[in-house]
Amino acid sequence: MLAEIKGLNEECGIFGVFGHPDAAQLTYYGLHALQHRGQEGTGIVVSDGKKLTGVKGEGLVTEIFTADAMSKLTGSAAVGHVRYATAGGGGYENVQPLLFHSQTGSLALAHNGNLVNANSLKHQLEAQGSIFQTSSDTEVLAHLIRRSGFHQMKEQVKNALTMLKGAYAYLIMTETELMVALDPHGLRPLSLGCLGDAYVVASETCAFDVVGAEYIRDIMPGELLIINENGLTSERFSLSTTKAICMMEYVYFSRPDSNIQGVNVHTARKNLGKRLAMEAPIDADVVTGVPDSSISAAIGYAEAMGIPYEMGLVKNKYVGRTFIQPSQSLREQGVKMKLSPVRGVVEGKRVIMVDDSIVRGTTSRRIVSMLKDAGATEVHVVISSPPIKNPCFYGIDTSSKEELIASDKSVEEIRQLIGADSLTFLSEDGMVKTLSQLGTNGFCLGCFNGNYPTEIYPDTLQYYYQKG
Amino acid sequence: MLAEIKGLNEECGIFGVFGHPDAAQLTYYGLHALQHRGQEGTGIVVSDGKKLTGVKGEGLVTEIFTADAMSKLTGSAAVGHVRYATAGGGGYENVQPLLFHSQTGSLALAHNGNLVNANSLKHQLEAQGSIFQTSSDTEVLAHLIRRSGFHQMKEQVKNALTMLKGAYAYLIMTETELMVALDPHGLRPLSLGCLGDAYVVASETCAFDVVGAEYIRDIMPGELLIINENGLTSERFSLSTTKAICMMEYVYFSRPDSNIQGVNVHTARKNLGKRLAMEAPIDADVVTGVPDSSISAAIGYAEAMGIPYEMGLVKNKYVGRTFIQPSQSLREQGVKMKLSPVRGVVEGKRVIMVDDSIVRGTTSRRIVSMLKDAGATEVHVVISSPPIKNPCFYGIDTSSKEELIASDKSVEEIRQLIGADSLTFLSEDGMVKTLSQLGTNGFCLGCFNGNYPTEIYPDTLQYYYQKG
């Protein structure tokens, strides 16, 4: 139920095109397919070979890019971004791509991920006289590039990247080039595709499908791709790389029709559900999933157990930023937002409720109680991932350690708190094996087991342990 | 795939409350739950016992009702409406509830359905000097009420209702009363519930769930409910009634968590899918449904056949009114809207694609082709309802007769046109039996078999046979 918690998600989505006459339009459709990765703000910067032009704003892709706005975006290369709420906080300034003009040229930056040494770097840069216009991590890279002693753009970028620690997938566009960089652990997904002679890059492959592009391969950890009129070249800016892709992308964040490292996300989730059935077979009348991200796992669990899968919970798809929250008194009278139980399905039934994760436990408690109010005689909660015991420093904002219910409570304690008749988590081992059988491995499991692939800095730690 | 066709749906949703201090707020949440029944416009009128106050506009519930707008709506009775595109066409004037002020009192009207003699009635009323401000059917009732010779409001309304032919669920509110009327065939769903001492009325029971109301019963064909400070009284304005509820409400239009005539919609659909498996068992690797309305039937089919259900198609939930359509050239390059196939799920597989209906066939053809492009080796289309051969005159706009692919083509001809490896429709008999086993009957099957429960007027006929 990770996605349901406000402020939980610091993820973003990025999309880039080089060499197509409709670069901005393709980016529009690509970003639209990535909208689930961020709904707070969005922007597109386009290059016509001579100058960079951008449009951005706070809102959805369909809100910000009017026909009028799109008509300004002509050129054959483009980068775009959808944003939830990054470390930098809200505000127009922080909406990406960031666009920097100087007398010698322009630069657009789009970033997915979270740096762990951003504050240290900012401190040093400001001491030398740099002025930051945004509170986002992303701007740090621009300053490092401009201050690098190197003359060639490629060298400036490589040099700058070596100073960053943490998770990052970057699109860097000048008037004539599109550069694509992934951190040395490949913490965030990033794929390369083509569309005729044009190249496209996206956080998820579902964006390739909507624009009719063909998938080529995933970007490698520590790789810098340079795409210009001479074609594509690949360089390594870091030689010490270890793949550690975020497991949560499979568990709940990516779209089910995307493939990550060649593995389809829906299939991964369904198999996690099947594995759960193997590890924790429960006798019940119906299986239901918490929409939308847990449906695949629920179907897998039901199929493996031979118990009917039913639509026991329905999500209102029209909930948006402008929804008026019910007052406390209305909430007590039973006014619900977003999720409704389906009485006709659960009444008088023993229900297995599959969810992808438990963060603070409040949502799970609410859903269990909702199902019981609707007449479920038993509610068994099964979670298609292990307990989240530690914060994420790389962009998946699982809240501070104190807020994580599993950080200091046993499974039995959590079960009591959420009011379930039973509670089962998938084992870490079972999760990794399931993915491994599908053909992929090399994960960041930091939020489950505390083993982070990068060093973590004191100021970052403080931030994550205090907030909330 | 009925819901996918632009302009297809002339349905609406209505919601009313009497006797609750937060009447407008409850209506807001109720309409929000009914948003799938109409996204073009919405309005709420509230009564504080002395005057009626309204807010309405073109857009979604969350767009029209800002905190500011809601603060104007104080009172203990309210009626609300969500609208797609009724017979009257677009425009602010046609957004409901309609609100009429006169020197002797005010009147608010909210209508779900479609009259078949609206034009004849308008013609007569205009000849007598009436001026219509809207092009919607709904206004006819207001004029009939005002011109009725009776003195008492209740008698005026009953007299006026007897002149209407067609499908209608009406909410009629004055300063002191809420009246609820359903046509003599009960063509559209309409349910009564309570919330403490307050009464609520809604097109679908899902709206009761979100506001914490308790379901009492469905409104009966030809019934007029009068709710005022003395409580609720029920009268019959028509003695010759025959229940003929629209089958399409079960098949695709209502929300899966609603109950109609006591039958859960998800369950009905799942059982239609199971029945389909019985009537047309097909050997394949995966079953997939066209989101959102066909998922339940697909799961039922898969479960009955023992074939895995997979997410072979994904719908983009952020598609809104302001979405920019791709140009022809981009569409030819493969840019997609709304639906994407999941290559990782269908590649190399024999796919059974379950849909709720086929109207013009264009959408089915597009989806079949999409699945084959994504690598499906076979695509078998199974439809959880019979062929639609005739137009609907009661609010479900299945286009004119000429546009209906099944009006003059055989199943084999349709199969060839949509490019499927096989095509199967559920039998009419199987459909009715399935519902009957769940405990309900008395349906309008006009669009399938041409047997309409009411007479149809020449001018209406002409309209439906010409348009498109």
Add this chain to the structure above:
Amino acid sequence: MLAEIKGLNEECGIFGVFGHPDAAQLTYYGLHALQHRGQEGTGIVVSDGKKLTGVKGEGLVTEIFTADAMSKLTGSAAVGHVRYATAGGGGYENVQPLLFHSQTGSLALAHNGNLVNANSLKHQLEAQGSIFQTSSDTEVLAHLIRRSGFHQMKEQVKNALTMLKGAYAYLIMTETELMVALDPHGLRPLSLGCLGDAYVVASETCAFDVVGAEYIRDIMPGELLIINENGLTSERFSLSTTKAICMMEYVYFSRPDSNIQGVNVHTARKNLGKRLAMEAPIDADVVTGVPDSSISAAIGYAEAMGIPYEMGLVKNKYVGRTFIQPSQSLREQGVKMKLSPVRGVVEGKRVIMVDDSIVRGTTSRRIVSMLKDAGATEVHVVISSPPIKNPCFYGIDTSSKEELIASDKSVEEIRQLIGADSLTFLSEDGMVKTLSQLGTNGFCLGCFNGNYPTEIYPDTLQYYYQKG
């Protein structure tokens, strides 16, 4: 200072064109020139010979008519309206032109003025079953036309007009005709012009100047003009007519560049100022006018007296509907809206402050005090019209009788209340003679002397004597 008082002005402006390919565009510029007559709402309805299409909204001409909106308005005849706040109150519905569609044809209505028997007529019409959609007077005419027993449109209109009492300048447009009607006393200004072969009609001639049209003549009291493809015909619908044009149009309401009955408004005002100098010569150092409507009179006074005219008061021209009013505490600290005194001009000077009228006296008191705070040693107030002792029933809302400071106070009492060193009003006789010397006569002086040209109905009287 009549225009300064909120809600004071119930006047409107109307503009019509027949026979020009750019009818809507011309109406746009015409309405823009008439914007001073109403800033609350505006609309344009256009006819292409077959149907009427309208755009309207609450706001200024430049706000409501976007390029997008204008592109919908194609046709060779158009009527437009700017509205302040008529008897009907605010709201989108009441913005004019009103547009009525029926199965036999459409009708657009634009009205400047105020009926005195609107309530009586509404009462009768509603008793016969008519439903009013607006609370504006204007709709009454539409119902009277539709209910008239006559067959020909012209006869329907003439018959309907005979039932109206009060002030009205009407534009009535069907698919093929533009009709123009003025009440039997000609209370409101209305002029006819031409632009090549096209006819134009406007509340003020300043609108002719901005569209390059040539003035032909003023519409006569009790006249009905019918303009269609056969040209222009003039009829009388009332034989008992007496010209009684509103004197306030000259005194403060019309634009200085307009001519009414052949007399330029700036010239009229300047001559009223000169007459005032003759009637009340005062010794002082500078003359200043209250902007904008009193500048001409002040210049006339200064010129006749040989005292320098100075800009002693400046008006902020950016004050709009969205201006945030200062809080009480800020107002006490001296925060001002709209008007500022010019210290550099009035400090240490004896100031003659010319204004066009005194309604409640509050604005005059504020300005006098402002001038003294800015260092004026004496402030002599001279008013270029007589005391307003009675309400207006014809569209110039001079508030209820109780609010009019001159209704029960002597000039000396008013002087004390506003804190002036002396106070002089122009005599009624002097005012009429000044206009007469410029070549016009036949005025409504009801607000000065209580002699109203029409009968006044009890319900209207009650309204005007109660409100405020």
Add this chain to the structure above:
Amino acid sequence: MLAEIKGLNEECGIFGVFGHPDAAQLTYYGLHALQHRGQEGTGIVVSDGKKLTGVKGEGLVTEIFTADAMSKLTGSAAVGHVRYATAGGGGYENVQPLLFHSQTGSLALAHNGNLVNANSLKHQLEAQGSIFQTSSDTEVLAHLIRRSGFHQMKEQVKNALTMLKGAYAYLIMTETELMVALDPHGLRPLSLGCLGDAYVVASETCAFDVVGAEYIRDIMPGELLIINENGLTSERFSLSTTKAICMMEYVYFSRPDSNIQGVNVHTARKNLGKRLAMEAPIDADVVTGVPDSSISAAIGYAEAMGIPYEMGLVKNKYVGRTFIQPSQSLREQGVKMKLSPVRGVVEGKRVIMVDDSIVRGTTSRRIVSMLKDAGATEVHVVISSPPIKNPCFYGIDTSSKEELIASDKSVEEIRQLIGADSLTFLSEDGMVKTLSQLGTNGFCLGCFNGNYPTEIYPDTLQYYYQKG
């Protein structure tokens, strides 16, 4: 007619408060009074002693600062800005005050004027790695402050200011201080006032009047004021100062109710008009001024000549940014924007038309022709300033040298081009003497005589001689 030419005006207005609980509200009213100095964008930044918060946007003060926006601006110090179109071009980023956050503190900057060495400074700063977020001159100061080697803010600012060349009035606000700086020639007006214990600063004194503040004195050339909780201290950052205030502020740019260097602007203009009568007495029937800025001079000329002043031209005050320009064909038919001639005043008359200046001559030609079309028998143009022969580098954008009609044409040639019967300019000597008699001197007359108070850099020169 300087203000009438699009893009002509690069001026801005600034306003600051320190030590008042309603700092943002006062700034709102102050900026509103300065709105004539810039209508393209506006912003306010407020300090609550701990952090800076800002709101800004493209539009008028009344459009950008909604009640909602104002509620975010709490604190006791504030700086605000209204902007026309500075050297930097349009766009949200360029709207001021600019607000810079760093880990050690925040900084807000508001600037009126134009630097002549901005490009050189930017070039140097970018070479050292600085990134500019805006294309406005103003940001240069922020970078110079941050890169200064000094530790104390005051020293940083003084050091940075010494590097700037050109015209500037700066407001610089940190969490705890408001600094106010004026360039060593005092090219732009800037005044200090107080409101109880609070200090206020504004581009023009008219802003003091609307907030009830008392004028103290004008800021001196080369002065840096520092206002904080210890009160106000004044320092000099430049010892070599020569007062050279822009003459155009008197001639047309400032509001008539403002005082500059103790001289009222209306009075200055009126006296320029009187001087013109002395230098160029012309026999005619009426005198008229081009609204709004030439009215005072016209009244002065009329008064000195004993010829009646009349309102021969009227300006539409509702012209805004969203006004739809008439098409070429409509313009040819006589559709006018902004200015209308008053036929009733000029017909058959010999007209003296007073204007403040002639830039390109196109507007003058249009007005002369308009007056003749309206029946003027003769049109004599008298200009209350000398011919503008040179561009302005300090913020008054009088276009490039090539566009200035007086740069290479004689008075007689200009007269013929604009179609006037005679044309007279005020002499430079007469202009300076008039102001001198009112008690002020020390002007920049660069645009008249080419004597600029600062050096001008090659890149700036090129810009001004090329554009257009």
